[in-house]
Amino acid sequence: MARNRRKTSTRLTGRIVFPDNPSYNAARMEFNRRFSKFPRVIVFCKRTQDVINAVKWARERGVRLRVRSGRHSYEGFSAVNGGIIIDVSEMNKVKVDRTNRTAIVQTGNPLARVYKKLWNKRVALPAGTAPDVGVAGLALGGGIGLLSRKYGLTCDNLKQVKMVVASGRYGAKTIVANKKKHSDLLWASRGGGGGNFGIATAYTFRVRPISTVSIYRIDWKFGDLEKVLPAWQRWAPSVTNRLTSTIEVAAKQVGTIVSTGQLLGGSEELRRLIRPLLRAGTPVKVMVKTVPFIEATKFFAESDLNLEPKFKISGAYGFRPLPREGVRIIRDFLSKAPNKHAGVWSQSLGGAGSAVSRVSPTATAYPHRKAETIYELSARWRNDGEQRRNIRWVAGFRGALRPFVHGDYVNFPDLQIKNWPKAYYGVNFGRLKQVKRKYDPHNVFRFAQSIPVGKRVDQ
Structure with missing residues (x-):
């Protein structure tokens, strides 16, 4: 009996939210509203001891736990039904x-x-x-x-x-x-x-x-896809490593292609560097300016605002520019997107003197060092009735591109990837x-795609 009493002796500390609390509904919500889970309790930790107590509490009672910071887990891995969410968002010094x-x-x-x-x-x-x-x-x-x-x-x-x-x-x-x-x-x-x-x-x-940086934005129409995307894919890894850039192709209903980037340098140099992009297709809008770095972070954050609340995302890496067939697949899928809130985004990673590719694939746990670009395929929606076709569209899009891309970024998790250990790691x-x-020999920290203790991968 004494051992049993000791087993359940730890008390939760921090800001504790149970289902009968008025703030429970807001506290349980994920960034991706596709997921709606109902934990037994949510603990907002204010100090490390609150975290320790929450883990002990969960282990003593055999309660499943999840860890949460920004709530941005694309597949809802930081939420759980009937368990404890250990939320560290109030530890923000x-x-x-x-x-x-x-x-x-x-x-x-x-x-x-x-x-x-x-x-x-x-x-x-x-x-x-x-x-x-x-x-x-x-x-x-x-x-x-x-x-x-x-x-x-x-x-x-x-x-x-x-x-x-x-x-x-x-x-x-x-x-x-x-x-x-x-x-x-x-x-x-x-x-x-x-x-x-x-x-x-x-x-x-x-x-x-850091002080000032220079930023650019170039807009084209969807019809320029076959000219612009190959040009960006050749150009982005070849320029100075002081310039990192992105390109986003929206669904045909929206009809836009947008490339943005940031240079550690002045605007005159940036105008010179982006000339190959300006020669691709017919740009409809061009912006180049030098700003304080903090303003640049706000500029790049704007595309993440006012998005639909439910989404499905998958990712992949490009180790060389897409061939003509790969570009055609992008055109076809974006021409038949499930709604206007769908698209493909890509960022430059490797190439000329890149600090990312200078590191060995085994020097850290992040293995995708030789990739030139990363892709994010996304579909977003509001009503539950749209969910199935959006998820199927993303899966079909990724499947069609598979001959030309490799792996996935663990921060773009996708439950539909069967061999996810190889894709991520x-x-x-x-x-x-x-x-x-x-x-973690007892596998306390586990979720649908957590690293397994034993040979089994499916949790």
Whole structure:
């Protein structure tokens, strides 16, 4: 009996939300409203001890747990029916040491807040564009953005991580992973995906001095697709690594192609660099200007605002420009998109002197180092009746492109990818399983596509 009493002795601390709480409905919602799950309790942690207590509480009672920061898990992995959601979004301190060019960032910070706090000290972290994405999942899965080709992925700039891991039969403890201690866990935390090994509570990043940057935007009409997309795919990896660029082709109902980019340099140089793009097709609008870096982050965030609340996304990597057949597939699928809120987005990653491709595929858990570009295929909708055809359209689109693309980004998870370990982790999956067995042997931190402890992949 004594052992039983000890087993259920831990109490939850932090801001605790049960189903009878008026704020429960808002607290349980995910960014992707395609998912609507009903947890037994949600704990908003304010300090590390709240996280430890929540993990212990869940283990003592045999309650399933999920970890949540920015709620942006595309497949709803941070939500659970009948279990506990451990939400770290209220742990949002940022401490910058400009002299040593480091920043300690707590796990609950959204990107907009990170950028702002760093900008106050005139430094930057290579990271993504969506302002409300949590830094936690972004960094742990890789982290791509408009500084990637010069300064690498977010995870390449991760020097240390503090993490609450399961210990013993029912316990939890904090460990620190860096190059000297638990270096295998640091390796796995640099691209191995969020929520696999424990709950990260703070990150130490290397940051870079920043002031102004130059940005561009070029618009074309859909009819220019066969001229513009191949031109961008040849050009984007070939320019200086100080320039990272994107291209987005919307559904034919919208009829637009938009390329944007950011240069660590002046606007005159940028105008010169984008000339090959301006010669492709017939641009209908061109903008080039030099702005403070913080304004550039807001410019790139604009495309992530006012989106439909439910969506399906999948991703892939391009290691060379698409052949004519691949471009035709994009045209065909976007000509028959399920609605106007569908499209394909791509960003440059590799090529001339890119900091991303200079790193070995096994030096971190992120394996896709030699890719020139990344693709995101998306469909968005509002009404549940539209869901099935949108999901089928994305799956069909990815399937049709498969001969020309490879793998997927773990931060663009897709439950319809059958061999997801190979798609996300490639050659690094075996080593990731070893790290999982070492730090989470009881498989406390698990979800539909979490790294398995044993040989089985389906959870």
